[in-house]
Amino acid sequence: MLPTNWPRWIIVPIGFALAVVSIGLGLILVLSVQAFASYPEPTPTPPRLPYAAPLSMECTACHTDQEELEETGASAEEAERLYIDPSLTESTHGRLGCVTCHEGTPDTEDIDAAHTGLVADASVYFQEDCLLCHRDLPNEYPDDNLLAPHDQVVQGLAEGLTCSDCHGAVGHGDGVVSGEVIISMEACIDCHKERNLDVGCDVCHTEMAAWSPDTDCALCHMVPQVESLEDANLLAYAHAQEGLACLDCHNDLEALGQVHEGAVPGAPVTPLRVKMQSCFDCHVPNEHTSYEQVIELTADYTIDDQQINPHDPHAGVEGMEPVECSRCHQMHKESPLIKGCYGCHHAGTFQNCSECH
C-alpha cells in the first residue's frame, strides 16, 4: 500500500506515528462522544498525602528496636512506650511513613533534629489529614444500631474533641481495616462523664440487641449494677468475691426474657427483684440453717420502743406476704436496712395502714 519508491524502513516511523496518532485520536473521539453524553465530573481519587515512608526510615530504625531506644537514654519503661511493632510500619497507616502524620525532621540520624517540630498526636493539629481518606464519615451505623458524632467533631461543634479522643492511636494498630473494635464503650462513657454529658444507652444506641442468657450484662447495666461488683462498700462486691455472676442471683430466665423483650435504649430498667428463695439457696446451707432461724436471730429487735422483728415484720398481719430479702439488703447500692420500711410506713411509724387511712 505504501508507494514503491518509499524506503521500507519508513514503516518504523509510520508505526510510531500511528501509535502517537492513536492517542490523539482517542482523546478527540472521547471528547466528541462525551459531548453527547451526560458526563459526570471525573471521579476524584483520595488526594494524596505526602508518601514519606522512605523519609521515615531513621524513625523506624530506632522506634522498632527497643534496645536502640534504651541506648538513647530512655528508661526501659519509656522505651516500651515509644516502641512500635515493626509489622505496623507495613499497615495502611504505617505505609504513609511516620513523618507524614507526626512531622518532625525526616531522614536524619540526629535524634534532636529528628524530633524538632514533632507532633505526638497528629489528629489534634492535622485533623484534616485524617479526613483526606476518611471522607463522608457516617453519623449512624445502621448495621450496628449505633450513632457516632462524626459531623459534630468534623465541624468543630464538639468542643475540643478530635479523632484521637475516640479512636486513640488508631494509626498504630487498631485499624478499621483489621475489623477490630475501634473504640470501646467504656471510653465513650468515661468521656461523657468527664463532660457531664448524658450516658444513657439511647445517646449512642438506636436499638437493643436481642437478649440471651449469654449476653454480657455490662453492655447495658454497667452503671450501677456491674460497677457495684467492684465497690467494697456494697453487698454485690462480697458476692462477686465469692465468684458469683449476675445470673447466679438473677436466675429466673423466663422473667429475664420477659423484661428484656421490647426493651429500648435509655428506658428505665425494670427492677427484677431477686426472690428470697434464691438467697436461701446459698445462705441456708452455708450460714443459716433455715428461714425460721433467721427470724429467731432478731426476735427481740425493737424499733422506736416497739418490738418488731425486721426478718418477719408482718407477722400476724392478715394478707401480707413475707418481705423479700433484697428490699432491705440491697446489692447494687447502699442497703437501706430499716429505712427500707419507711417506703410504706412513710410516717415513720409501724402502725397498720388502716389506723390512719
Added chain:
Amino acid sequence: MQTVWEWLPAIYLFLGGLGAGAFLVAATLEFLGKRYEFDFCPPTLVGAILPGPLVALGTVLLIFDLGAGLREPWRIFYMFTHFSSVMTWGIWILSVFIPLSLVYGFLEVMDTYPLVWERMTKRIPVRRIKRIVAAVGAVFAVATALYTGILLSAVGPAIPFWSTSVLPFLPIPMMPLLFLVSAISTGIGLTVDLSGTLALPDMQKRFRRLPLIHLALIGIEAVLLGLLLITAFVEGGAAAQAAQYIVIGPHSLVFWILIVLPGFAFPLAVHAYTLGLGRHPRLLHLGAGIGIVVAGLILRYVVLVSGIPVTL
C-alpha cells in the same frame, strides 16, 4: 497533587501495554521462524524497534505524573529498594525491559539490513543473540503488560473496581490479565494489522493462522472484560457502581461506541470474514488495526475514570 485519574495514567498504561504487546508479537514470530520467511518482515521490525521508545516514553510520563520524582529525583532511587511495594517491582521490570527492547530493536535492524552493518554482523552471531534477547525480553514484556494491571489492582482496597477478581470466588485480580491480553491484542493491531498491511500487502495471506489467533485473542479479551463487569456487579458496593457507570451509566456511550464497536465487534467481524471467505481486504484490516489500538487506549481511560473510591 493528583486529584483525578484521567488521561495521563491511561496513556502511559497504554504505551506500556502496546510496547510489551508489540515485543511479544516480534518475539513470537522470531521463535516460530516466521520472521525468516520474509526478506523484510514489518511486524518483527516494528515490534522490535518500537517497544523501547514506547515504553520509555510511558515511563517518562509516569515519572512526570508522580511529580515527586521530578522535584526530588533521588527519591526514585528509594523505589529500587522498597521490595514490599508494587512500584518497586515495576521499576525493576521497566529498568530491564527498556534496555532489552532497545538492544532487540538494534539487533533486528542489523539482521534486516546486514549490508549496512556488515562489519559487525560478520563478527557477532546476530541471530543467536537476538533469540536470547527475545526470550528474556518476552518474559519481561509479559511482566510489563501484567504490571500495568497490577499497578491498578494494588490501589484495590481504596478503589474496589480495580481489584475486582477474575470470578467472585477466585481471588485473583482481573485487571493484570485483562491488560495482558489487551496488550497483545494492541501489539498485533499495531505490528500486523497496521504496519504489516501497509508495508506488505499480501502479508495477511502469508500468515494463514494469524486471523484465527487474533480472533481468539479478541474473544478472550471480550470474555475477560465481560467477566470483570459481571464480577464487579456481583461484588456490589463501589465496584458495582463503577461497572454500572461503564455499562449503562455516564461512560456507557464511550464504552459501547469507542471500545466495544471498534475494539471488539468490528475486528471480530473483519477477522471472521477473513477466516471464513479467505479474503484479505486491506482497508478493513487497517481499520481493524486502528480500532483495536485506539480502543485499547480508551479501555484503560474508561477503567481509570470509573474507579470509584471506597469511603474509609
